Amino acid sequence: xxxxxxxxxxxxxxxxxxxxxxxxxxxxxxxxxxxxxxxxxxxxxxxxxxxxxxxxxxxxxxxxxxxxxxxxxxxxxxxxxxxxxxxxxxxxxxxxxxxxxxxxxxxxxxxxxxxxxxxxxxxxxxxxxxxxxxxxxxxxxxxxxxxxxxxxxxxxxxxxxxxxxxxxxxxxxxxxxxxxxxxxxxxxxxxxxxxxxxxxxxxxxxxxxxxxxxxxxxxxxxxxxxxxxxxxxxxxxxxxxxxxxxxxxxxxxxxxxxxxxxxxxxxxxxxxxxxxxxxxxxxxxxxxxxxxxxxxxxxxxxxxxxxxxxxxxxxxxxxxxxxxxxxxxxxxxxxxxxxxxxxxxxxxxxxxxxxxxxxxxxxxxxxxxxxxxxxxxxxxxxxxxxxxxxxxxxxxxxxxxxxxxxxxxxxxxxxxxxxxxxxxxxxxxxxx
Ligand SMILES: Nc1ncnc2c1ncn2[C@@H]1O[C@H](COP(=O)(O)OP(=O)(O)OP(=O)(O)O)[C@@H](O)[C@H]1O
Ligand SMILES: O=C(O)[C@@H](O)C(=O)CO
Numbered sequence: 542x543x544x545x546x547x548x549x550x551x552x553x554x555x556x557x558x559x560x561x562x563x564x565x566x567x568x569x570x571x572x573x574x575x576x577x578x579x580x581x582x583x584x585x586x587x588x589x590x591x592x593x594x595x596x597x598x599x600x601x602x603x604x605x606x607x608x609x610x611x612x613x614x615x616x617x618x619x620x621x622x623x624x625x626x627x628x629x630x631x632x633x634x635x636x637x638x639x640x641x642x643x644x645x646x647x648x649x650x651x652x653x654x655x656x657x658x659x660x661x662x663x664x665x666x667x668x669x670x671x672x673x674x675x676x677x678x679x680x681x682x683x684x685x686x687x688x689x690x691x692x693x694x695x696x697x698x699x700x701x702x703x704x705x706x707x708x709x710x711x712x713x714x715x716x717x718x719x720x721x722x723x724x725x726x727x728x729x730x731x732x733x734x735x736x737x738x739x740x741x742x743x744x745x746x747x748x749x750x751x752x753x754x755x756x757x758x759x760x761x762x763x764x765x766x767x768x769x770x771x772x773x774x775x776x777x778x779x780x781x782x783x784x785x786x787x788x789x790x791x792x793x794x795x796x797x798x799x800x801x802x803x804x805x806x807x808x809x810x811x812x813x814x815x816x817x818x819x820x821x822x823x824x825x826x827x828x829x830x831x832x833x834x835x836x837x838x839x840x841x842x843x844x845x846x847x848x849x850x851x852x853x854x855x856x857x858x859x860x861x862x863x864x865x866x867x868x869x870x871x872x873x874x875x876x877x878x879x880x881x882x883x884x885x886x887x888x889x890x891x892x893x894x895x896x897x898x899x900x901x902x903x904x905x906x907x908x909x910x911x912x913x914x915x916x917x918x919x920x921x922x923x924x925x926x927x928x929x930x931x932x933x934x935x936x937x938x939x940x941x942x943x944x945x946x947x948x949x950x951x952x953x954x955x956x957x958x959x960x961x962x963x964x965x966x967x968x969x970x971x972x973x
Contacts, residue, residue, distance in 0.1 A: 546952070552782050553594040554625025556616040556651075558609070558632050558643065559909035560916055561954040563598030565933040566631045566772040567790040567926045570594050571793050573779040574786035579924040583615045587623060587849075593785055595620065600913035601880075602633070603695045606642035610650040617654055627768065628655065629778075633909070634664045634705060635685060635956065636678055637696040638710060642900035645710025648744060648769050652713070659738050661718075662707055663758070665749035666773035668932040669957060672750040676704045676717045677699040680956075687897035689811035689956070692866040694873065695882055695910070703746045712744030720748035723757055730761035737855045744769075752776060772933060795927035795938045798949045800902025802857040803849070805893045806965045807885055807911030808955030809862075809869050815960040816907065817863045823964060827859040830892070832872045834882050835884045842888055846895040852900060857967055860892045863907070886910055892919035897943045903964050912952040919943060924950065930966045931958040 557563030563579050570577040575593040588595055596839050597616040601609035615749070617628060630651055638644045644662070652660060665673045670681040670798065680688035681846070684701035691699050708715045716737040722729050737745050749755050752773075759777020762768050768778075779786045789866045804820065806813055821827050828845045835841050850857040862885045893904065893915040906912045916924075916939075924937040927949075934953045941948055951966050959965070 550784060551593070551595060551623045551625045553629055553778065554617075554620030554623065555594060555596040555629040555631055556613050556620070557596055558602040558647070559600060560598045560912040561909040561952045562631050562633055562772070564924065564926070564935060564937060564952045565954055565957070566775055567596045567924070568627070568929055568933060568935040569772045569775040570596070570779070570793065571810050571926045571935070572789050572929065573776050574789050575779050576787060577926055579926060580924060581921050583612070583619050584922070595623065595625075596631070598913070599918075601647070602637055602908070602909065603645060604643070604814045606646040609643035610646050613647045614650055614654055617651060619770060627782070628766060629775070630769040631772060632664065632769070634666040634669060634773065635680060635688070635690045635698060636706060637693065637698065637757070638706070639696055640709045642710050644769070645707055648767075649711050649713060652743065655766045659734065659743060659745070660765065660767045660769050661745050661747045661762065662703065662715075662769050663747040663749055663774050664771035665755065666933065667749070667751050667755070668773070671771065671773070673703065673746070673748045675748065677701045678703055686732070692869070693807055694869050694878060707727055707744060707746065711744060714741050714744035716740065716745045718745050718747040720750055720754065723748055723754045726757050727760040730758060730772050730969045734761065740953065749773065756780070768884045793926065793928050795925060795936060795949065796937065796947060798902045798947045801853040801900045802903045802967050803853070803896045803901045804857055804859045804905040804907065805889050805896070805911065805915060806859065806861040806863045806907035807889045808865075808908030809864055811954035812956045812958060813863050813907045814865060816958060816963050817859065817861050819960045820859050820963045825856055825858060827861065830862040830870050830885065830888055830933055832862060832881050832885050833875060835888050836876050842891045842895060845892045846899070849896065850899050853901065859963065860889060862889060882910065886914035890914040894918050894943060897938070897941065897948065902944060902947070903967060903970060904948045905953060905963060907953045908955045916952070919948075928954050928969065930969055931962060933957045936966075936970070
């Protein structure tokens, strides 16, 4: 193993279960003053630059649990070799998982490897309308199970009770720190941790309904070997290292990159459906990827590039597989959910590569699995985090073998961003 990389020690070593989730977490860390590097997969070398946090982006959310565990442990080993003082397992703010995992099995494995017997689970991200109250996850005003997440193609979420959802995935006992305790501050939260632990609880779901709650939870996590959460919890952690927090605006500066603009969308979330509809209504060129045509062996990549390339000079173009729940269900019945997902991801990733080869240098990708496939196909190994476009979604800079001069990328979580995100993302690059 390599020697610890950073002269002052890595404060936070993060393991994210998908690519957009990793960017979301890195964005929150940068905005709260930690110099943060995002890697795609587990690196083989120490980070090149002096950083306070590293987010290792995996693509482990929907793999078989044993594979997700293996990838997460490899990331842990690398982060430990860099001297990470605390480990952060980042999953989705909508707790995307199935009764088989992967949140429970990965948490169990990380706790075992760290020799620790206690952690928290908190997907709350109030800036994006994800709140947890009495252990129940809300998306805006709806329970998770009433939200669009009940139709997710890979991880449909039909129960909002996180204690119950997580208990089905872990061999540890799951308990709750209710918001009434969180509201009383870090000392009360720590006391509740101690009481739960004495009771044999290994994972505490922690309520949080606003950013103030996250700032109260942060100090109570100081020194906890493993934190498991969405990206929201990250906003309360940098205050635990007052001497290390730096200027967020400087931390988010990116090199300028000019070139054509494109969007690739594989998310079927409600937010992405609205964004695709708004983009199409704007009159910009859009190509619809039909999963059944891919399965029939048609050359959908060539057709997409033929339709989109000539339009690049007129502004952003869009390739999308985004569809409504009825269409997704029909495709899944015909092909199976996993095969449909894999075929679409592969096709969109090849379209993204073709667009970059055609001169696209500002690229938005919608959907975590889709983003994972695109960054892998583009051969990216790390991302520098830049300015925020919408909560949880920054522009990033990366160098690809296909764009050695650099590329601006925005990896958008499926459910993030307002309806005009696909057009607004490019507009903010024009601001002085
Ligand atoms: N029309 C379609 N029919 C079936 N599956 C599709 C279709 N369009 C996309 N998919 C698949 O649905 C999955 C969507 O997952 P993805 O992670 O990209 O989006 P998301 O879950 O909404 O985003 P996030 O993980 O950021 O919340 C992918 O595997 C994608 O290939
Ligand atoms: O937490 C979220 O909602 C996102 O960062 C995410 O993980 C999307 O895949």
